[in-house]
Amino acid sequence: MKDWFPFTSYDFYAYLTAGMVTLAAVDRAFFDSMLASQASWTVVNGAFWTAISYLIGQILAIPSSTLLEHLLARKWLRSPSRILLGLDAPRWREICVRWAFGAREYEPLPTATRNSVLRKIAAALSVPVANVDGEVAFHCAFPHARSVSDSATRLDNFMNQYGMCRNVSFASTIAAVLMTWRAAHTCDRLDWSLAIAAMILAIGLFGRFVKFYAAYGREVFRTYDKVVSLPPAPVAP
Structure with a gap:
């Protein structure tokens, strides 16, 4: 982000956008788009609602991380680290997610690369290759x-x-629930359209999350393999 912009890149992408989506859904569901229909905005009003959106986004990050990242992406689906290193074979659900969302990053690294990474991690931790855990491997490779x-x-x-x-x-899932609730009461075609659009956005962005989440681990292991060498084998007496 530019120096004059009051938010970091992560603030803008991860918090402010999610907060705005949720705020817009609440505005539509409970206040009949009162905020969205305002003809003019003052700088003070804009700054105030931007701050509110940011705070909502911060709060949403807690259940978002718990439910989507730690429950769905690492429990219901297998951890990207374990998939990348070939410690777990992809099941039908991982394969379906990969194909449905074009997440080619969520597949095992090339055999030579993952074997090399596992040997280097095992040497760094002084454990057998068979005992290397995916999360431990990630944290070992990350600083490098x-x-x-x-x-x-x-x-x-x-x-x-x-x-x-x-x-x-996650914010879009909340929006879909709110829009579905409103549409069930109003039978308004626009509300049903918004509910469907919100659910499509929620599913699509979850797939994109898995893609970039796996790409993060892939970059860590790829770089680790490039910059770290195996220690020399001990010389026999």
């Missing part, structure tokens, strides 16, 4: 990936993307 400027920039971009997609997906 962040130490490379190009990789650090890509990781920041992936984090902005997956943070926004995760939070806005």
Whole structure:
């Protein structure tokens, strides 16, 4: 973001956008689009509602992380780290998510790459390759990936993307529920259209979240393999 912009990239992508989606849904569901229909906005009004949207986005990040990231993306689906390193074979649900959303990042790394990463991680942790855990491997590789400027920039971009997609997906799910509730009472075609659009947005952005979430781990392991060498084998006496 530019120096004059009051939010960081992550603030804008992950919090402000999600808050605005939720605020717009609440405005439509309970106040008949009172805010959206205002003919003119003052700077003070705009700043106030932007701040409210940001705060809503901050609050939404808590259940968004718990439900979409830790429950769906790491429990219902297998953790990207374990998929990438070939520690778990993709099941039908991981394959369906990958194909449905074009998330080619959510597939095992090439055999040579993942074997190399596992050997290096095992050597760094002084454990057998068979005992390497996906999350432990990620945390071991992460500092090395962040130490490379190009990789650090890509990781920041992936984090902005997956943070926004995760939070806005959750916000869109809330919007879909609110719009469905309103449409059931008003039988308004526009409300039904908004409910359907919100649900499509929620599902689509969840798929994009999985894509960028896996891309983040992929970049970590790819860079780690590039910058870390295996220690030399001990010389026999």
